[in-house]
Amino acid sequence: MNTQIEIHTEPLNIQSCIDWIMSPHSGGIDVFIGTVRDMTKGKTVVRLEFEAYNQMAIKEMEKISQQAFDNWPVQKVLIHHRTGVLAVGEIPVIIAVSAAHRAAAFEACRYIIDTLKETVPIWKKEVFEDGEVWVAAHP
């Protein structure tokens, strides 16, 4: 298999993602690691809560992965997303792409994270000291 797409309720493992994406055919791998930031618009973030419509989210991530294969000469694509409660510094998402040459890996990796944020049915709630908000819900 050249694609690995998973949703986890436990902490994501960076090393196992890199081990899976490495291959003798690859000249480069590109890894994007999303991390929980401590501030949003000047407010202190206490934690994030992620929720997914799992079955559909997997399906949408498979579509994005296929688009990456259709548009760039990439060799392997990995997308791991986390759900549940995450503290500052924890990792909600890891995307890894391998290719013979770096340009394809960089471009496909960027495309995957940008598109994931637009189409994959996963939601995050930002919890502040004085309240909480579902991100992007309101204009």
Add this chain to the structure above:
Amino acid sequence: MNIKILAFGIAKDIFGGSTTNIQLDENATTKQLKTHLEAAYPRLKQLASYMVAVNNEYADDAGAITERDEIAIIPPVSGG
């Protein structure tokens, strides 16, 4: 027909739970489902946008719905 609807994210807060049920005429469309839901839950209209998923695929307004379909409300996504 009785349609069960799954809710995620802020839609769960709006429905007051992870599912809601509405009655629709046979062969109703996604558009009719949205109209019924917005009447029952006006806060849906305050969202930046929302989509309906039918059997794990984004649905367009003209698509028909049956009782056997898995229907979900997809508020603006914010993964990553």
